[in-house]
Amino acid sequence: MIEFRDVHKYYGDYHALRGINGTIREGEFFSLLGPSGCGKTTLLRTIAGFEDISSGVVLLDGKDTAGVPANKRPTNMVFQSYAFFPHLTVEENVGFGLRKDPRPATEKAKAVAEALEMVGLKGYGKRAAHALSGGQRQRVALARALILKPKVLLLDEPLSALDKKMREQMQVELIRLQRQVGITFILVTHDQEEALVMSDRIAVMFEGEIAQLADPETLYRRPNSRKVANFIGTMNFMPAKIISESGDTVEVESQGFGKLTLTAGQCMGIPSAEAPAIGFRPETLTILFDGQQPQDRDSMATVEEVVYYGDMTYYDVKLDGMDQSVRISMRNVFGRPVLDIGTRARVAWSPGALVLFR
Ligand code: ADP
Ligand code: MG
Numbered sequence: 001m002i003e004f005r006d007v008h009k010y011y012g013d014y015h016a017l018r019g020i021n022g023t024i025r026e027g028e029f030f031s032l033l034g035p036s037g038c039g040k041t042t043l044l045r046t047i048a049g050f051e052d053i054s055s056g057v058v059l060l061d062g063k064d065t066a067g068v069p070a071n072k073r074p075t076n077m078v079f080q081s082y083a084f085f086p087h088l089t090v091e092e093n094v095g096f097g098l099r100k101d102p103r104p105a106t107e108k109a110k111a112v113a114e115a116l117e118m119v120g121l122k123g124y125g126k127r128a129a130h131a132l133s134g135g136q137r138q139r140v141a142l143a144r145a146l147i148l149k150p151k152v153l154l155l156d157e158p159l160s161a162l163d164k165k166m167r168e169q170m171q172v173e174l175i176r177l178q179r180q181v182g183i184t185f186i187l188v189t190h191d192q193e194e195a196l197v198m199s200d201r202i203a204v205m206f207e208g209e210i211a212q213l214a215d216p217e218t219l220y221r222r223p224n225s226r227k228v229a230n231f232i233g234t235m236n237f238m239p240a241k242i243i244s245e246s247g248d249t250v251e252v253e254s255q256g257f258g259k260l261t262l263t264a265g266q267c268m269g270i271p272s273a274e275a276p277a278i279g280f281r282p283e284t285l286t287i288l289f290d291g292q293q294p295q296d297r298d299s300m301a302t303v304e305e306v307v308y309y310g311d312m313t314y315y316d317v318k319l320d321g322m323d324q325s326v327r328i329s330m331r332n333v334f335g336r337p338v339l340d341i342g343t344r345a346r347v348a349w350s351p352g353a354l355v356l357f358r
Helices: 039-047 088-099 105-118 134-146 164-182 191-197 218-221 225-229
Strands: 004-009 014-024 030-034 057-061 077-078 152-156 184-189 201-206 209-214 237-248 250-255 258-263 277-280 286-288 298-309 312-319 326-331 342-351 355-357
Touching: 004 039, 014 039, 014 105, 014 209, 030 039, 030 191, 030 277, 039 057, 039 077, 039 152, 057 105, 077 134, 088 105, 088 134, 088 286, 134 164, 164 191, 184 191, 191 218, 201 218, 201 225, 201 312, 209 218, 209 225, 225 277, 237 326, 237 355, 326 355
Parallel strands: 030 184, 030 201, 077 152, 152 184
Antiparallel strands: 004 014, 004 057, 201 209, 237 250, 237 277, 250 258, 277 355, 286 342, 298 312, 298 342, 312 326
8 A cells, every 4th residue: 555665864963764665555553662752653654655755766556646745645644632623513624624525415414424323423513612521522523634535544552642531441442443444554653552452563663763663472582682671661671692694594602591402583683783692572471379380491599579550460580690680570369478578489481582682
């Protein structure tokens, strides 16, 4: 649906997009994820036609977008804070985009009603727009964008102004809506959890570049760099020494884990200036409770810190032989004690869940 070929954008001297390549497929829920200022909005605006690019190509539905104005593109955008008309009703706001539509008024009214139903605002048409809550306003914004039947819906941090509960509810509704209408959604967000929950695929951006473009599971399990690993969830790093490499396997030695044989699939490309490290997520290590047997390997450890979250407990533990502690997350189970600092515990782990950052 959209293809970027070596897209660069300068604002004066400032190099905002630095060689963007990638494809967004028809009908997918795609997210641009990255810290504030990395170029997400700029990239989204190049799709909409609100921003010229300095070099490269943006293809939309197979056609070069160069010189095509925003109002001639099959895209529509929903903004973080929705500029709506407070003195109009909800249906007047939604129908505003149809004012130049030659269809008879009854058909337009039907389209407005359909759009309102789609976003869960059936029956709200006659209400005054200024009386709506934040979440309802974002629904009006969505209805107003969808009524124009775009092929691509562009969403620039549409949920970031909502409180946590409302945001989570709207995330689920947006997923449902995207499945229902079947068009391509492109979401800009700086919230990694939001991107993981909602997206078919995610482009992780830093400083005007795409660092990794993949599905959520790949990004989480196989981040291609320490930077991506740190931006998405929590990743433990343990210094490691590469002993030997041959064909498809790498022999590594690391504190606490000893000698390991890892496959090429566990080795994260991009060699860096930093020393090699073993990486693993907090949930890949498990504290064994009375009598539980490890599936694979196990090591003795000392609990150094305990953070209780109700449904989860985070433990910082030092496996015997480690100089630094690592974070483990455990789901709390009824009847099982939360361990105290200083407790000696048996920790199960599996070499298959470890990755190597070169
Ligand atoms: P994000 O959406 O990821 O937070 P933006 O795409 O808005 O980032 O901005 C990327 C960088 O480009 C930022 O450093 C921002 O200050 C700069 N920038 C954005 N728009 C302009 C502009 N119109 N003129 C100059 N610099 C801009
Ligand atoms: Mg932005």
